[in-house]
Amino acid sequence: MQEYIEEIAKSSRAALPEFEKRKTLSFEDVKEYIKHFAGEIKLKNTEHSEVRKNKDGTFIIFLNENLSEEERIKSALHELGHVFLHWESVPGVDEEGLALNDADIIDLKEVSATYFVRAFLMPKFLFLQSVFESTYHNICNYKKISQDFKVDEYNVISRGKDLNLWE
Numbered sequence: 001m002q003e004y005i006e007e008i009a010k011s012s013r014a015a016l017p018e019f020e021k022r023k024t025l026s027f028e029d030v031k032e033y034i035k036h037f038a039g040e041i042k043l044k045n046t047e048h049s050e051v052r053k054n055k056d057g058t059f060i061i062f063l064n065e066n067l068s069e070e071e072r073i074k075s076a077l078h079e080l081g082h083v084f085l086h087w088e089s090v091p092g093v094d095e096e097g098l099a100l101n102d103a104d105i106i107d108l109k110e111v112s113a114t115y116f117v118r119a120f121l122m123p124k125f126l127f128l129q130s131v132f133e134s135t136y137h138n139i140c141n142y143k144k145i146s147q148d149f150k151v152d153e154y155n156v157i158s159r160g161k162d163l164n165l166w167e
């Protein structure tokens with residue numbers, strides 16, 4: 001599963017070559033990606049972000065309008081992760097709510113979508129480069145990496161674990 005998500009994140013990130021080698025993406029950049037994959041983003045007064053599909057294969061990501069730029073980026077990519085990884089269970093625009101699934105499966109879906117966000121925002125080759133540049137005498141400066149990618153340190157540590165760089 002992990003390798004599969006890495007591949008999806010890598011190839012989708014590479015879909016816009018002008019952004020591929022950038023360590024940080026703005027919300028506008030992320031919108032470009034979503035557009036590229038035939039989706040659109042709508043900000044609204046909603047508690048939870050969610051994705052819905054249209055019959056023609058396009059999709060809409062609804063985001064809470066009060067989210068910060070960083071949270072918008074993460075939430076939009078999380079929903080894009082669901083599009084790539086679990087399209088069959090993305091509800092239609094006119095459906096009531098999420099189909100009731102087995103709780104474990106929902107959890108696995110959430111974990112995979114969150115993994116996708118890290119892999120997309122911190123592509124392996126850029127991440128390894130940043131770790132290399134931020135490590136002195138075997139001590140890795142997570143804070144510097146988190147500044148490089150504009151994500152919090154928790155996500156940096158998780159990404160290092162994803163890539164088996166540390167425990």
Ligand SMILES: [Zn+2]
Nearest residue numbers: 078082110113
């Ligand atoms: Zn989710």
